[in-house]
Amino acid sequence: MAKADEKAITPQSEDFSAWYNELVLKAELADRGPVRGTMVIRPYGYRIWELIHDALDLRIKATGHENAYFPLFIPESHLKREAEHVEGFAPELAVVTHAGGHELEEPIVVRPTSETIIGEMFAKWISSYRDLPLLINQWANVVRWELRPRLFLRTTEFLWQEGHTAHADEADAQRETMVATEFYEQVAREFAALPVIVGDKTPSERFAGAVRTVTLETLVRDGRAIQSATSHYLGTNFSKAFEINYTSSDGEQALCHTTSWGMSTRMIGAVIMAQGDDKGLILPPRLAPYQIVIVPIGRDADLVPVVTETGRLADEIRGLGIRVKVDDRTTLSPGFKFNEWELRGVPLRIELGPRDLAAGVATLANRLTGEKTTVPLDEIGQQMSARLDEFQDALYQRALDFREAHTLTATSKEELADAVATGFALALHCGQKSCEDAIKEDLGATARCIPLDGEPEEGRCAYCDASSAYGKRILFARAY
């Protein structure tokens, strides 16, 4: 018998990075591509993305947006039209200089995001206030030449959706920014079982070219923050650069106010890091490729009735709209399968063997609690939906408890240092970029956001003791 510790992944407490890297590969979520920083998303990982996609796409459409597709290639000159935007993205651009066997007259950039090309098209399509708001979304890949890649969290090429909208005035555009924020929060909470802190980015952390950036911050189990989605109010910055104008009802020319917002495959990384444990992944049922796995146990003559009952159960459960997998591989022992499906994060496992059949029950194992219970065979189908819902809720509650236990308020440099060492810190801050930089240098932490729902408070900056800005505590953490 192989020793368990030879097959198990490195425990989180021993080396969180190693735990994450091994888990992504061993759970067959993704693999590294041949070009540094690229990622192959394997079927099991891609299915999770599809489930995120479906949840989000439904909400995007329900709020009046339409999907479209814009080109991967952008003329370099277009990207340069919005000054802050170019500056923000220049270091991470992949540029095509040769094509068709010749050097190109003008280099072509592989999109790092699509504000510019979409702005260009919006300018063409919008002429009257009657054309507004224009609400577009695209599902696409983008490329950012990252210096330090990490599967799902930061890859050179990644998948996302990017919403782009144009509005007649600021109020409508700001409202739009919050519409996107709300459905991101829903997907995070209801699908990924992740509590998020929603807030504004500080000026230094804002998207290049944005007037306002709203972010959703998630705490993962090594005490660091992951930005799981962002929504930007772009003001008229891109409208000016791309001449996105319209004629108002009183005949005046006016600039559109635009927004953009995105959620990417990084979300999968957040789920892995926030929900996993030493045994591996724990998937929220609503994002699990397989919500239930059934492991038949037995051999030869014993196995025949087991297989029959397994098939009947699987059909019954599948008929309820639950994603179920029967692991009927004959060359592997039950113990091996238990460990493998636990590593891969399947929420519930049904074990069915001769002993169960004789008693008219099935054994139900819970990935979160590790508990095994028996359930009468004629009740199991009707119980599964509720059990999955309970699992989803319990997982959310666990993440919420964890976050609350790892969120501290800080009123001094020392308290700030202690708080960010283990999780989120809520502290008053002076609002100076130089102070944010010093915190980053000194503590490795950044201002994650100015929470929308913070209590009003004034006082001294926890780090430099100058008078506080923002009128409330802001969130600091070490971040991915």
Add this chain to the structure above:
RNA sequence: CGGGUUGUGGCGCAGCUUGGUAGCGCACCUGCUUUGGGAGCAGGGGGCCCCGGGUUCAAAUCCCGGCAACCCGACCA
């Protein structure tokens, strides 16, 4: 771009100090036995030892020069 570590069958590693033509575990294939927490025994297949030079009768091993990957920092969804 700095600092560190590592390149040896698919994966994880030993061998390198003290040169003699490659080994272990897992995985894989075959057979028999096995199946309620990572099965056992027996047999078997698979390696340009990262690349290029050099030293030597002889290099995975020593010398010089590259390259790559990963981890830790600076940039970022």
